[in-house]
Amino acid sequence: MSEKIFYATAGMGRKLEGKALVAKDGFSARYDLDRVRGVFSRPEHKLAGENYNGRILVLDAAKGGVATAWMLYEMSARNIIPAALVLNAVNPIMVQGAALANVTLVSGFNVDITLSIPNGANVEIDPSAERPYIRVL
């Protein structure tokens, strides 16, 4: 199983399992999402049209502006929100938003995580482990 575990440099939030939604593309709640419908709405995004509610998003890098820091909290209050965020590279906004909204977040891998987790795979994330990880079940 060890080849299916990918260790992150940092993590926050709670341990959970879920179904991964994976793409080699960036992430910004403002730029990419129709937050009312719970789908990726930016036409150029590789997940355009996909429903993200309850999914574990595995994406490349945090993109765009500062709005995600408030938006994750608002999305959480309406229960239309990804279960967790898994990113090759965060920006501070993703961390700040996850901290306010108590969203599980792990980031920083020694492989390209978007090429390592199959889309649709069931995965486990433990951000509070001594070495935070994502594991394919």
Next chain:
Amino acid sequence: MKLNAEEESLLAGEGGPLRKWAMDHQIKVGRYLGAKDFVPVVQAHIMADTESLGKAGVEWLEQWTKLPFEQRKVKIPTITDPRGTDFAAAERIKQQPWMLDLERRAIDAFESFGVLMTNTCINYQTIMPPVKGEHAAYGDTGVVIYTNSVCGARSNFEGGPSALSAGLTGRTPCYGFHLDEMRLATLQVNVKWTPRELNDWGALGGVVGRLAGDYWQVPLLAGLDRIPGSDEMKHFGAALASFGSVALFHMAGITPEAEKAEDVLPKSKTVRVHNVTEGDIRALQKKYLNEVDSVDLVVFSAPQLSLVELQQLADFLDGRKTKIPLLAVTSPQVKPDADRMGITRRIEAAGGSVLEGMCFYQSYAREMAEANNWKRLATNSAKLTNIIGGYGYKPALLSMEACVEAACAGGRIAQ
């Protein structure tokens, strides 16, 4: 993180529950991002529009307004990014009463903390430009990148909760661009063609942003044949931050930390090098035009317009008549000057609208599109073109002059 006595006392709740929350939030963020300690900041700038706060965010703010004033008052000058509306123009752009109600509640909450409602993303042009070496906690990516790069001050992207925290504690976790070693270039971009128009500067920012890739990258630009002005830096930086999530750039021989390229290049390793040509810049612009040959409205926003940009717009519009909506968005600091100098009157005489204190994409853009049947827009802001697709619009990136031509031609874009 290492805390001093004051920080320990705030974390223990001795400054009240709101400051305790703020300190706890900052420690969570700081630990994640590797901060060893805090750094005092001179000013905070909060992204505070209700389109992003939502009802839940406003209620979150309101829960703290019942505290005694001394427990909720910010400790340093704390200002705000654009709001979700211009109350005077809300009916004209078909915003709904519930949006205005939510905005009023958010304003009341922020004012109860002692926040100055400046409602601007060009505070570096209008309020108080930061000084080289100062540490700040700024929201709005365009503000941060200008602060870091053009002013030589130091800030990370501080989202609303973190900027408010900084206002309440007077400090921020010391990671990222507060640190000397993080401010060195990680890639060099040799620019083979110096942009002319603001939309060209924005497109260059978009191209470099895509090359950079993520927040931790610091592009060094070389080869520019003149010093860009403040509005050109503004459009370049805003687009670079938007397309690449980049917070700091250097321009060799131009920006304050890069008197020479060697000043910001790491001594112990080489950085990747890219060339950017006029063709690369035109290709980014053309990509949008491939999908749009006519538009429903023209928007000048993101960032808010300076007085000089408004004057340029008025010059283009004199003696003309727009046949589709033309919105020009500026700050509450610039608008009175534009009114006093007759600039607003000239733009509005041609059929345009000058709005203040908001920003187009932060102002319920999706709902405005549905209410006004807006589907395609022209703008000279590369940042806006990068954002607005997610709200259901098809954008075209044109020069200010070409945007005016489109507005006066009923939306048709001259090819």
